[in-house]
Amino acid sequence: DSGVTQTPKHLITATGQRVTLRCSPRSGDLSVYWYQQSLDQGLQFLIQYYNGEERAKGNILERFSAQQFPDLHSELNLSSLELGDSALYFCASSVAEGGSPLHFGNGTRLTVT
Amino acid sequence: GEDVEQSLFLSVREGDSSVINCTYTDSSSTYLYWYKQEPGAGLQLLTYIFSNMDMKQDQRLTVLLNKKDKHLSLRIADTQTGDSAIYFCAETSGRDDKIIFGKGTRLHILP
Numbered sequence: 001d002s003g004v005t006q007t008p009k010h011l012i013t014a015t016g017q018r019v020t021l022r023c024s025p026r027s028g029d030l031s032v033y034w035y036q037q038s039l040d041q042g043l044q045f046l047i048q049y050y051n052g053e054e055r056a057k058g059n060i061l062e063r064f065s066a067q068q069f070p071d072l073h074s075e076l077n078l079s080s081l082e083l084g085d086s087a088l089y090f091c092a093s094s095v096a097e098g099g100s101p102l103h104f105g106n107g108t109r110l111t112v113t
Numbered sequence: 114g115e116d117v118e119q120s121l122f123l124s125v126r127e128g129d130s131s132v133i134n135c136t137y138t139d140s141s142s143t144y145l146y147w148y149k150q151e152p153g154a155g156l157q158l159l160t161y162i163f164s165n166m167d168m169k170q171d172q173r174l175t176v177l178l179n180k181k182d183k184h185l186s187l188r189i190a191d192t193q194t195g196d197s198a199i200y201f202c203a204e205t206s207g208r209d210d211k212i213i214f215g216k217g218t219r220l221h222i223l224p
Binding site (some may be wrong): 004033038042043045056090092097098099100102103104105106107 | 143144146148153154155156157158163201203209210211212214215216217
C-alpha cells in the first residue's frame with residue numbers, strides 16, 4: 001500500500017459530461033502529480049502541485065483542470081469528455097517539490113461511452 | 114529533449130534471471146528509478162539509484178548504472194511468476210527535477 005488514495009476506482013460516463021477525480025496524498029507528502037495512462041500513449045504527465053500551488057504542466061488539455069486544496073488533497077476535473085479520454089488516471093505524491101521518488105495510487109479507470 | 118527508452122517486451126523462463134534495460138538522454142539526471150505495475154494496479158516503486166552510484170542490490174534485484182553510456186538495467190534473479198508485470202524506468206531531470214518515464218517493459222514469465 002503506497003498510502004496514496006484515489007477515488008473513485010471506476011467511472012463510466014457519456015461523451016460531453018464532466019467528472020471529478022479525487023486524490024489524497026501520502027501523509028507528509030506536499031507534492032501531488034496527475035498522470036494519464038492509455039494503451040497507445042503510455043504514461044503521460046498532466047500536472048503537478050506543490051503545497052497548493054501549480055508547479056509544472058505537462059500534456060494537459062484545456063478541457064482538464066486540477067487543484068490542490070489546503071488539506072493537500074487534489075482533484076482533477078475533466079470536462080466535455082470525449083471517447084479518447086478513456087484511460088487510467090493516476091495520482092502520485094512525493095515529499096518534496098521535485099527530485100524525490102513518486103508514490104502512486106491505484107488509479108481511476110475512466111470509460112467514456 | 115529528455116527521453117527514456119526501453120524495449121516493450123521481455124520473455125523469461127521461470128527460475129532464470131531477467132534483465133530489463135533502459136537508456137536515457139539527460140546527462141544531468143540525479144535519480145533513476147524502477148517501478149513495477151501489476152495488472153489493475155498503480156506503479157509501485159521497486160528501487161532507485163543516485164546518479165553517483167554504479168550499482169545497488171536489494172534482495173533479488175540488482176540495478177546497474179553506466180553513466181557514461183546513459184544505460185540503466187534491472188536484474189531480477191530467480192524470476193518467479195509473481196514478477197510478471199510492466200516495469201517502468203524513470204529519471205529525474207537534473208535541470209528542472211521533472212520525472213520522465215519510459216513506456217514500460219512487459220515481462221512475461223514462461224513455465
